[in-house]
Amino acid sequence: MGTGLDFEGPIKEIEKTLKKLRKQQEEKHTIEVEQQIRELEESLRKHRDEIYAKLTPWQTVKVARHWQRPVFKDYIGMIFTDFIELHGDRTFSDDRALIGGFAFLGRQAVMLVGHNKGKDVHENIRQNFGMARPEGYRKALRLMKLAEKYNIPVITFIDTAGAFPGVDAEERGQAEAIARNLYEMSQFTVPIITVVTGEGGSGGALGIGVADAIIMLSNSIYSVISPEGCASILWRDAEAHSSTAADALKLTATSLLELGIIDEIVEEPLGGAHSDAQITAVGVKKAIQKHLKRLKGYSASKLVHKRFEKYSNMGIFNT
Amino acid sequence: MGWFTKNDKEEQKVHEDLWVKCPQCNKHVFKEDWHNSHSVCPNCGCYGKLPAYERISITLDPGTFKELNDAIYPADPLHFVDAKGSYRDRVEEVRKSTGLNEAIVTGTGKINDISVVVGVMDFRFLGGSLGSGTGEKILLAANYSYDHHLPLIIFAASGGARMHEGMLSLMQMAKTCAAIARLNTRKVPYISVLTDPTTGGVSASFAMVGDINIAEPGALIGFAGRRVIEQTIKHKLPDNFQTAEYLLEHGFIDAIVPRSDIRKVITQILSSYNR
Numbered sequence: 001m002g003t004g005l006d007f008e009g010p011i012k013e014i015e016k017t018l019k020k021l022r023k024q025q026e027e028k029h030t031i032e033v034e035q036q037i038r039e040l041e042e043s044l045r046k047h048r049d050e051i052y053a054k055l056t057p058w059q060t061v062k063v064a065r066h067w068q069r070p071v072f073k074d075y076i077g078m079i080f081t082d083f084i085e086l087h088g089d090r091t092f093s094d095d096r097a098l099i100g101g102f103a104f105l106g107r108q109a110v111m112l113v114g115h116n117k118g119k120d121v122h123e124n125i126r127q128n129f130g131m132a133r134p135e136g137y138r139k140a141l142r143l144m145k146l147a148e149k150y151n152i153p154v155i156t157f158i159d160t161a162g163a164f165p166g167v168d169a170e171e172r173g174q175a176e177a178i179a180r181n182l183y184e185m186s187q188f189t190v191p192i193i194t195v196v197t198g199e200g201g202s203g204g205a206l207g208i209g210v211a212d213a214i215i216m217l218s219n220s221i222y223s224v225i226s227p228e229g230c231a232s233i234l235w236r237d238a239e240a241h242s243s244t245a246a247d248a249l250k251l252t253a254t255s256l257l258e259l260g261i262i263d264e265i266v267e268e269p270l271g272g273a274h275s276d277a278q279i280t281a282v283g284v285k286k287a288i289q290k291h292l293k294r295l296k297g298y299s300a301s302k303l304v305h306k307r308f309e310k311y312s313n314m315g316i317f318n319t
Numbered sequence: 320m321g322w323f324t325k326n327d328k329e330e331q332k333v334h335e336d337l338w339v340k341c342p343q344c345n346k347h348v349f350k351e352d353w354h355n356s357h358s359v360c361p362n363c364g365c366y367g368k369l370p371a372y373e374r375i376s377i378t379l380d381p382g383t384f385k386e387l388n389d390a391i392y393p394a395d396p397l398h399f400v401d402a403k404g405s406y407r408d409r410v411e412e413v414r415k416s417t418g419l420n421e422a423i424v425t426g427t428g429k430i431n432d433i434s435v436v437v438g439v440m441d442f443r444f445l446g447g448s449l450g451s452g453t454g455e456k457i458l459l460a461a462n463y464s465y466d467h468h469l470p471l472i473i474f475a476a477s478g479g480a481r482m483h484e485g486m487l488s489l490m491q492m493a494k495t496c497a498a499i500a501r502l503n504t505r506k507v508p509y510i511s512v513l514t515d516p517t518t519g520g521v522s523a524s525f526a527m528v529g530d531i532n533i534a535e536p537g538a539l540i541g542f543a544g545r546r547v548i549e550q551t552i553k554h555k556l557p558d559n560f561q562t563a564e565y566l567l568e569h570g571f572i573d574a575i576v577p578r579s580d581i582r583k584v585i586t587q588i589l590s591s592y593n594r
Binding site (some may be wrong): 042163164165166167169170171172173174175176179180182183184185186187194203204206207209210222223224225229230231234235236239248249250251256259261307308311312314315317318319 | 389390392393394396397399400401402403450451452454455458480481482484485486487488489490491492493494496497498499500501503504519520522523524525526527528540541542544545547548551552556560561569570571
């Protein structure tokens with residue numbers, strides 16, 4: 001954890017100086033320092049603009065994984081009201097890495113499901129860094145089926161490095177749990193909206209990501225494999241080639257919009273979602289409301305039909 | 320020294336023409352015997368991988384196979400280039416060496432006079448990876464089943480998603496599952512046969528959601544790679560981990576069926592289907 005963003009170097013330097021000057025100012029106010037602070041603030045804004053306006057895919061990966069980036073629970077608090085968490089898959093246990101429950105979006109009742117990354121080491125150990133086991137996917141399925149029964153939309157939040165790769169997960173059928181969700185989600189008669197807020201890690205992300213509308217934050221990523229994993233397989237060197245792999249995989253929101261895989265990008269404030277969570281949440285909320293309004297216009301059978309067509313059309317090949 | 324090496328090579332070539340080395344027991348098996356046993360080692364009984372058309376010929380009634388959508392082949396939507404070169408060149412190479420256009424062959428045919436739609440994956444084609452074209456052929460096969468009310472049987476053999484197609488590959492998991500799920504709405508049977516190996520994105524999609532999941536003896540089946548798990552948990556895994564037998568024990572496979580019995584078992588299952 002706590003992987004600093006090396007490309008933020010100049011920003012960090014300025015922030016440090018600013019902090020010092022502000023403290024100085026508190027103790028003894030002077031016009032010169034006041035002037036210095038204003039200049040530094042301006043320069044900070046400029047640096048942020050410049051750096052964040054042209055992040056490379058690999059830098060975007062680092063922003064998407066930033067430890068201060070808002071997590072699912074933050075979004076629940078900022079966008080929804082009256083969240084009531086529902087626990088357990090009724091078969092094995094309650095996976096803390098993937099959580100969900102009823103909530104309200106304005107006056108609309110919804111079912112929320114999302115990867116539960118933590119904000120510090122303790123939370124992350126308890127919540128397995130948002131890497132779910134089969135029981136997590138099965139709980140998600142239970143909750144989504146409940147949403148279908150109660151006729152309310154499902155909103156899922158993706159933020160995971162991937163499904164947990166462990167002996168216990170394999171033993172209890174990680175593959176089956178994910179496959180079952182893809183299978184069932186394709187036939188749900190209520191709208192499904194997915195928001196990728198951080199890392200979209202392969203099958204573990206897709207396991208709650210079959211949706212009528214897929215929204216991505218501008219610095220989030222969604223990939224078939226991690227750049228490190230790809231680099232170690234195809235370049236035989238994860239250290240040296242993760243950046244190359246991140247380029248090649250086309251895992252940024254912009255690329256995925258071009259490829260027709262996602263439906264909308266929500267712009268983050270300059271400096272990334274972690275620099276202003278509130279503004280980020282406002283953008284996410286607006287996008288959800290927009291798609292919900294559109295999707296609520298469809299009958300159940302039309303909705304399923306359109307989702308089937310959407311996924312049928314995914315893929316690029318020759319004939 | 321020179322002539323010695325050359326002689327060695329020539330001898331090896333003669334070997335390759337006549338003999339197959341079993342990947343499991345390392346014994347040399349007469350090629351004809353290997354072929355006659357459908358790539359099951361006569362010595363140790365382990366299962367070799369089968370090329371798609373060979374699998375079709377031993378599974379369907381002779382002369383009944385009609386191929387569907389054989390013209391579909393991979394595009395290079397991401398213009399992917401890795402350390403070994405471009406995806407485009409890799410595809411051309413493998414199309415030439417295998418004579419296949421994609422990692423799956425699909426079509427219609429009969430098993431003991433029962434009409435079916437089949438899909439057979441071929442590991443030789445980029446490790447049987449699930450590309451856009453692979454997913455499209457599975458979708459079209461499932462749609463054919465749906466339209467004509469014919470049972471669908473897919474033989475999986477795949478390392479998982481095809482990285483070179485990025486997220487387009489991942490989305491084939493959702494696409495194929497959607498196609499299979501739709502069969503339920505018309506009560507069209509779907510039998511999944513998992514052969515060695517069925518892992519990653521293929522095990523986590525269409526291969527694992529059969530009405531019936533059948534596996535071949537000893538097949539490697541699982542979600543995460545062995546190495547990844549070992550790195551995560553920091554100790555060695557049991558020998559039978561992620562084998563067909565392990566999955567049967569844990570409840571994810573209906574039956575392990577020897578290659579020689581697959582026609583009989585599929586016939587039995589489909590006889591229980593009361594259309």
